[in-house]
Amino acid sequence: MxxxxxxxxxxxxxxxxxxxxxxxxxxxxxxxxxxxxxxxxxxxxxxxxxxxxxxxxxxxxxxxxxxxxxxxxxxxxxxIARTFQNTELFEHATVLQNLLIGRHTARRTGLFRHLFFTSAVRREEIAHRECVEEIIEFFDLQAYRHSLITALPYGVRKIVEIARAVASExxxxxxxxxxxxxxxxxxxxxxxxxxxxxxxxxxxxxxxxxxxxxxxxxxxxxxxxxxxxxxxxxxxxxxxxxxxxxxxxxxxxxxxxxxxxxx
Amino acid sequence: MDPLQLLVGGLANGCVYGLLALGFVLIYKATEAVNFAQGDMMMFGAFMTLSLVNQDGYNLPFGVGVCIAIAAMAVLSYVLEMTFIRRLFGQPQFSVVVLTIALGFVLRFIAGLIWGHEPQSLETPFAGRALTFGSIVLGYDDIVVIVVTLLLVGGLYLFFIYTRVGLAMQACSQNQLAAYYVGIPVKRLSSIVWAVSGVTATIAGVLFAAKGTIDPASGLLGIKAFAAAVIGGFGSLPGALIGGLIVGVVEPLAQFYAPTGYSQIAPYAIMLLVLVVRPAGIFSQVAQKKV
Amino acid sequence: MRYHFRTSYAQEIRPYQDWRQLLWYVLLLVVAAVAPFLLDEYLLGELTHILIWALAGLGLMLLAGHCGMVSLGHGAFLACGAYMQYNLVNMSVPFILAIPLSGLFAGITGALFAVPALRLTGIYLAIATLALGAIAEDLIIMLEPWTGGVEGLYLETGSVYAIEFDRYAQQIASASPGHNFYWLCLLVVTCVTLGYINLLRSATGRAFSAIRDSEISAAAMGIHIAGYKTLGFGLSCFVTGVAGALLAHFVGAFNYEAFNLLISIQLLLLITIGGIGTIHGAFIGALLLGIMPLVIVAVREFIAQLLGSGNMTIPGIDQAVLALLLITFIIFEPSGVHGRFVKVKTWLQLFPLARRQLFRRSRSYLKTDRLR
The missing domain is CATH 3.40.50.300 (P-loop containing nucleotide triphosphate hydrolases)
Known part of the structure; x- marks a missing residue:
């Protein structure tokens, strides 16, 4: 097909x-x-x-x-998710935050609920977090979860970028x-x-x-x-x-x- | 009033804006920083000339005074770049924006301390004389402004095409890292660019003070020159000049034909219009970021 | 050093690290709430002013710090809120309702301005907003029917059910005059701050910072760039507009001069000195900016006494001192007072293990996003 x-x-x-x-x-x-x-x-x-x-x-x-x-x-x-030739990661964020941005298309709540951080948002955030954790495990990125992208070697950045793309399922x-x-x-x-x-x-x-x-x-x-x-x-x-x-x-x-x- | 007369006056004003805009564009092209203190550099240069040339100052011959002021401003700009701007190499653009705004404030303050806050006028050998063509009066000062601008722009053009420094600057503006690799002293070069733009600022200041008066707040004229640079396209030298001319011509026309208040807004309105229609300016090379 | 051992994801998404930290913020809020009983009228007025500035600073911080768009003309949106407040109150809209409406008006104006400005990146946006800041005064004069033109206007005391929100109203004997208005400002600032924190820990806030770091990659992640930029601009202007509405009540009488370009620059300075990209930064910056004139006056009087001469006024000295501070911070501590605070704290926590290397800025070359 x-x-x-x-x-x-x-x-x-x-x-x-x-x-x-x-x-x-x-x-x-x-x-x-x-x-x-x-x-x-x-x-x-x-x-x-x-x-x-x-x-x-x-x-x-x-x-x-x-x-x-x-x-x-x-x-x-x-x-459709993608990576870039020379990696285009969000440099000032941690690996975890990068992967969470990958979950952007999966969000179901909007601005107003975000402003008040309603229980729906809370549930969704935890679900995102669980999904991202799975991906972290899949790519063996546990050690880098909270490191800033700028501090990572090139090889790891490449993996993080793929992980970010995969996070959007x-x-x-x-x-x-x-x-x-x-x-x-x-x-x-x-x-x-x-x-x-x-x-x-x-x-x-x-x-x-x-x-x-x-x-x-x-x-x-x-x-x-x-x-x-x-x-x-x-x-x-x-x-x-x-x-x-x-x-x-x-x-x-x-x-x-x-x-x-x-x- | 004769529209043609308005046009001539506007062109001369426009040359001043154009020269200022040229200074922005020079620095932007070479270092990708925008110098928000350009207007204040102009004001500073004009005041220096003023105290060198005027009778109650050092009373030097006009040409000598101007040359000394230009040299002094070039050195000052070079030093400013070396001590302040260079430290922000590779930092976000925001930092440079804020830094140059702050430098402008400091320059304004120093000028106020030295020369006071009263508007002053530059005494020039060509003041008060004029040529008349039919109904149009062409002041010597207007003629000098236009001629000097044309000469300066021509000179800069030759400088960029034919000198080693000019070529190196072009290389820098295309790719800073590559310029480093081929052994161009990028840092010193950006100081030199600042010096050059200090020179154009001083010349703009002299022309401006010769046509009217100058006070420490005149540096705000720089904002109008920004509008000019944007209208012309920020990366284009001829664009800057033409943008300046457009702003210069529109202003008196709006003042004469439109209700009060509109002439202040007209340059910015045109700028916003250009930004909407052609975001990168009239004379821009458009391409896309490579990924 | 304290290590935060987390056992659930809920701990990770909450805005504070542990109960100790929460306690400090609650304490701060309590102290702020009882301030009218502790401070005299003058100091309470200054504190109110600082709160309003912090609010305006939060607005610009959202834009410059988190969305990565520089606005050099935010004073225009402050004016937008202030003048709208006057007109709404004049149309006998209840005072308390008028404040969010003024903010909304500023927000919508900002979003409308953003639509063309969106297509501008970096420096073009800075220049467009600078131009906006520069023509704000002229626009105010031109729109005389609504703004009182050159003359300016006078805003009457707002009141709700006989509770007067005025800088000078004293309705509780033991509190300093102006307490009601102070509490109102405190309430607004607290609400906005909480909303801001919530925004940052949700998808919207992440989308903002994604756009700031790499637009191209944000788009590839499914983030609607233009939409979020407009949203960011609108939200930022909303907050600044609310601050403008409060400012209008605080100063009472004002004209076009209250919103000149200098105000926009001061706002920029506020967030830079405080620490760009942090909520703390807006408050620290406002505090410093509020204290600065007092310090300058004190120093001037001290020097005058020392020299024995009477008048020592130097016009423009305030601006020059602010500018010098700004230069110092940009060069030596771009992350502002808050950034320095965090560094000192980390150093103390790690003592004696901290190394200079830890805080070194990474070297970087000019990364161009210029089109060629």
Whole structure:
């Protein structure tokens, strides 16, 4: 069953076309990796899906609903959560507070009840707190519960950002380079989290990633992108073997590569 | 009154606003801080010139006095940056805003102590003389204001395009961290930017005091110059000048054609309008924050 | 050092840490409540003034400290509340009802102003509000039918069932004159503070601080940026407007000069010196700002006596001292008096284990959100 359908997406910055007629589908429960050389437009696709960028043309459907023209916060409300390439956490808050902000879409009370902190708000706050605690446990963040983000090492921040996204109980999680800047060990931990998220929580994951080992371990399918266009799609092994993908990465045609390695 | 006459007077006033706005924009472009004390720096520079040049002051020749005042203000601005602003490097913008407002207050107080609170006028060699074209009277002071502004803006333009310091400033304004990495002395550079903007402030002050009177509260003129800078787009040097001209021209026109009170509000009304229609100003380069 | 061992989530969401802390605040409130019996008329008047300033400061604190939007023209909203109060009372709206209504009017005005201003980030918003503060005086003069123009206006004593809320009314013999009005102010300030605390520990408050820290990520978390910014601006102006209404009754007669740009700057100063981003900060700042003129007068008289000369008035010295204080705080203690207090407290609690490193500000480079 299709969860996300991107159809003929086109994103432009001024005169530059960053994504040009890109289409792909994603089924529910799947881990899909978006790969491609730098500047291929992977992050742009992400930003278009989470509606931080406006699409020039094309359609993005989530769960059968057209989200191409929705505003960013509405998309989040539908169950799409995301992380950012260079982590965009709330730096002056603790890990706990960050995760609680992740619960924003789950709130059922409004300003007036907040002002008087009615019993409904109290119950809700405790429920949020319980839910967040579960996530803290899931990601092994107990030690950092009350630390400020500024005091955390980069690897932990990456995890906290994913935890924050998971706190909103999304159906689709967009991970923008989850393993960038992580050590080999941390990256391998990351692979475990991603697998756990898919299996235990049933979250579908769309990720942009350069680390092919991670992609190979976690992704069900891979979509390769270059210069804003679709190059290849299939299993990780298939896409890695695809001559166009090799050419896009190495800048030479596949035949040449073979002759070089053969000679 | 002849609308054309209003226009000419407005243009000269606008040049003063434009020069002030230019000072804001220079600092903003290079360090992303906004100097709310710019108006007070203008006032201070004008008073310095005044006590150097006027007969009951040191009675120096006009040109010499102006040059000394400019140099003094450049040094003062450099020192201000070095001792105060630099400590807030990388701190939230709010801090710099509050700090410069406070610096403005202190400058105003010192000026009041030294020169008193009575409005004073600068004695200039070109005061009181005028050219007449038909029905339009063109004061020498107006002409001087316009010519000096044009020269200064041209000079700044050349400075940014052709000198090493100017190019380094451009680099800084594009990416501070990268500028650090390629060995540009970012901190010293931001002091230099402050000095340059002190110079433009002083020149604006001299022109302003030559056309009218100046007192310690004249620094509030800076707020009008803000409006000018915003109208033109905060990141654009020519925009600042044109914003200044717009404000300068609108003011006398509103004074003449609209009911009383409106002329005070007109510049800000235009500013708010621009902010609503084109939030980044008329001459802006619009792009998005990268994530 | 005391460690707070929590055994339930309810303990985590309550606004105080333990019963000792709660006791201190209750004690403070009790002392504040009996102040009219302890202080003379002059000091009680000063204390009332401080409370009103603290209220206005709370309004700006919500905006600048928690929503991350700087307003350099909050005096305009103070004026909004004050003049609305006059007009409502003139339209024979009961005095006690007029106060929240004036606040509401200021809040709606603020929210309306925020709608275009919302599209402005950081510095543009600061400038737009500065312009608002600058034209406030002109606007007041232009709207003469409602504001009394240059002449100003006089607000009569408000009363409810023969209880007079006036700065000089004395209806309980053992209390200093003005006690009713003082208690009214205390009540309003307490209610607003409690509401503020509740807001901060609920989803709305978290959304505010999320927007302050990273707009892009807040939007990705499902927070409606424009909506919350407007809400924040409106709430902030509401609180400031209520303070304006009380101020109108406190001073009785006022004209446009009472709301010049300097008032807005003083408000800014109040929250900075007190400690930006904290509720304590608004109160500490108001207290300092209220005491400052008295200290300056005392110092001046002392110096005058020392030198033996009579008149030592220097115009503008108050502003200059405030400005110098502001510079000192911004550079050496950006977290204000409250921040310093917390540091000293932590140091004492950790003694002798505290290290300088603990309080060091993290180095940071210019993080631009400028568009390019």
């Amino acid at each position: 299709t969860l996300l359908a991107v159809d003929n997406l086109k994103v432009m910055f001024g005169g530059v076309t960053a994504v040009d007629g890109f289409s792909f589908d994603m089924t529910r429960g799947e881990v899909l990796a978006l790969i491609g050389p730098n500047g291929a437009g992977k992050s742009t696709v992400f930003n278009a899906i989470s509606r931080l960028y406006a699409a020039a043309s094309g359609r993005i459907q989530f769960d059968g609903r057209d989200i191409t023209r929705l505003s960013a916060h509405r998309v989040a409300g539908l169950g 999304p159906e689709l999680l967009l991970l923008d380079e989850p393993a960038s800047g992580l050590s080999a060990e941390e990256a391998s931990d990351m692979a475990f989290w991603i697998q756990d998220l898919q299996k235990d929580k049933g979250i579908s994951i769309l990720m942009v990633e350069h680390n092919m080992a991670l992609v190979g371990r976690t992704a069900d399918r891979v979509v390769a992108l270059a210069e804003g266009r679709l190059l290849a799609a299939g299993t990780p092994a298939e896409v890695q073997q695809h001559p166009d993908v090799i050419e896009a990465y190495l800048g030479v045609s596949a035949d040449n590569t073979q002759s070089v390695s053969g000679g």
